[in-house]
Amino acid sequence: MTSTTRLHHTPKEDTSGVDRTFISDQKIITITTDDERLVRETFSLDPREGCALLFSRYYENLCSHAIRFVHSKEIAEDIVSELFTFFWQNRVFEQVTSSYRAYLYKAVRHRAYNHLKWQMHCTDSLDSVTTPLMSLTVSPDEAMQYTELHQKVEHIIQQLPPQCRRAYLLKRVEGKKYDEIALELRISAKAVEALVSRALAKLRKELKENWFLCIQLIMLFGY
């Protein structure tokens, strides 16, 4: 039984320029995307410029993506900056076979996930994530699972009682101090602390129950 999924797009839509110059019986496929052609050329001339170009193109989007997992602006920015540092220092650009975009997103998700796990004190998971290997093996489900994970996180936060949610967001995402939040919400600092603890406990509990990534993660990435 052959199963085919056709990619349907209206002609006026940009198809992202995926270069489909692979032949069906060819085993190894190098996926290159046309919209990164300029970046690739830049890399061949000067990898520094290539890295800088990638940074300017993807930094903000990657930060935005990271914060969906880690719920802290500071940490999201850290994660992305460190990823780019790692990318340069280990000359990852020489080994990437997918688009840079795909690599960067996968790496950010991986690191953000790590951090989330650490925060939730989830220790009963695979620690294979720390192996410094450049991986070419990709689990196809993974792309969806990461997305479902941050959606789950968002859900849990949305379910919190309003005041609890506000306190949590101000503390974790905005990075404000307890005193500042207490002023803004017009409650005591102790009350804020209690609310934030409650939110974190809820997150911990609900994520642990649904920690599907612990079992299914087979992707290895250098960190």
Next chain:
Amino acid sequence: MEGLITKQLLLDFFDEKATSLQRKLVEEWLEAPENEELFYSYLDEWERKNPQFFPDRENAQQKYSALLRGEVEPQQPPETEDEDTGLARTYFPYKMLWLVSASVALVMAFFFRSELIYKEYTAPPGQTNAFYLEDGSHVVLNANSVLRVPRFFFEKGRREVWLDGEAEFQVKHTENNARFSVLMGNEYEIEVLGTEFTAYSRARGKRVFLKMGKVKLNLPAGEQIYMKPGSYFSADSLGTYEVSTPQQPEAITAWKEQAFFFDNTQLSEIAEQIYERFQIKIVIKEKALANRKIGGTFQARNADELLETLSELLEMKITQKTDYIELSTLK
């Protein structure tokens, strides 16, 4: 299993709007490596459209450039304690010293930009979407429209939303007299206290129709207009505007009932409306046909329904071309 995986489906999946059946299709689709590439391409686009916050890219870029040139060495920062967990913040081994010291400055500098764009309400082409905001205000979004509501919508003294498209608002008057603002881009802003109005912000221009209550309209270059119930403000894309009192406001709100109201309306104008609501491009072959006028109320859930009805009235032929629909006179 055959399936049509469209970009919209992926975007819906990211927005948590996909059904479980659709998710299954995506899962299968992802098995091909080139599709995984597309996945991340669409993900990037979705992130671009839904920023969760605004990091200081210039600053970060400068620091990165310094690193690339070999001017900065990565070093272990001093251990700082996390207020929450009491655990050391240095989880990551190659923490940048400058990141720690700069982050304080960044947080301060971005105090006013620290709004996270929290929720985006959308209505896809051809459908309306009605919902309540946190403060009890009621919104009906017309087809092909987007409303963005910041995370702290209800907490501050002002309630601000961003509209790209068309919507009807029934704004709830709050106890602290928090003003409700609809930002329509290009420095147009509607400020209301408690009231009912429709707002339109699309490529063709900006329009506001006030049903009930009081509205102050802020225009570009500091101009302000106070509107009375029943008045209708209309500006084209160049900013030329006029305020009138329409005799038949049904034309302005027909969309809420999935209907179109025409009163001596030219077919060319109808084609524009179809594009706005359904994202379907229409080309009218003969000028005479484009100038033909129609009157009446037409119920139509999609472009085809409307065009069929119109084709009977106008004796015109509907031809589906590759990416547009052509209307021509029947010989």
